[in-house]
Amino acid sequence: NAGVMQNPRHLVRRRGQEARLRCSPMKGHSHVYWYRQLPEEGLKFMVYLQKENIIDESGMPKERFSAEFPKEGPSILRIQQVVRGDSAAYFCASSRETQGNYEQYFGPGTRLTVT
Amino acid sequence: KNQVEQSPQSLIILEGKNCTLQCNYTVSPFSNLRWYKQDTGRGPVSLTIMTFSENTKSNGRYTATLDADTKQSSLHITASQLSDSASYICVVSGQAGTALIFGKGTTLSVSS
Numbered sequence: 001n002a003g004v005m006q007n008p009r010h011l012v013r014r015r016g017q018e019a020r021l022r023c024s025p026m027k028g029h030s031h032v033y034w035y036r037q038l039p040e041e042g043l044k045f046m047v048y049l050q051k052e053n054i055i056d057e058s059g060m061p062k063e064r065f066s067a068e069f070p071k072e073g074p075s076i077l078r079i080q081q082v083v084r085g086d087s088a089a090y091f092c093a094s095s096r097e098t099q100g101n102y103e104q105y106f107g108p109g110t111r112l113t114v115t
Numbered sequence: 116k117n118q119v120e121q122s123p124q125s126l127i128i129l130e131g132k133n134c135t136l137q138c139n140y141t142v143s144p145f146s147n148l149r150w151y152k153q154d155t156g157r158g159p160v161s162l163t164i165m166t167f168s169e170n171t172k173s174n175g176r177y178t179a180t181l182d183a184d185t186k187q188s189s190l191h192i193t194a195s196q197l198s199d200s201a202s203y204i205c206v207v208s209g210q211a212g213t214a215l216i217f218g219k220g221t222t223l224s225v226s227s
Binding site: 004033035040041042043044045048056058059091093103104105106107108109 | 215
């Protein structure tokens with residue numbers, strides 16, 4: 001059973017460009033979470049999605065950021081018109097459920113560098 | 116404000132020695148507390164998960180404790196190995212469901 005997959009692992013974008021980060025959850029997992037880790041900071045929750053639904057986007061900036069988890073295919077975190085402050089590691093996690101001591105399994109992350 | 120504070124920020128120990136990492140939290144309501152290990156350039160990997168009713172939980176050489184009254188947790192690593200060098204992150208779940216609140220982690224370096 002493959003773990004959570006993220007691609008690309010490294011992404012370089014110039015200011016103003018768009019960044020698309022992909023996450024394929026573990027097989028059988030229908031819950032996907034995105035986190036951002038700034039240098040020297042802890043992971044910060046951004047958004048939680050189930051198939052075709054955004055459940056909680058309270059941690060995601062209102063502008064330029066969007067996320068989706070379509071019926072088929074990976075979850076996408078999209079950042080439009082990137083700025084230098086968007087440079088960070090973006091981690092995706094997935095879980096089979098959300099009740100009790102459920103496990104969130106993390107992917108290896110995408111490191112975004114904005115030049 | 117929901118917060119998770121960890122100490123020390125970094126720690127260097129010799130291979131074979133034991134160490135204890137600390138975590139204090141102010142998250143309420145509280146659902147569970149987790150310890151993750153994050154190797155450089157990798158995603159976090161779960162070590163233990165504890166609810167408020169659990170005082171201690173072990174996973175091999177890792178033993179986590181939880182005092183829900185004082186809102187403190189510790190992670191004890193026994194007989195450290197070079198491969199234990201990583202960031203150890205305390206994570207608290209505020210309610211049954213989704214949002215996890217992460218500490219900044221303790222960076223452990225084990226040297227030979």
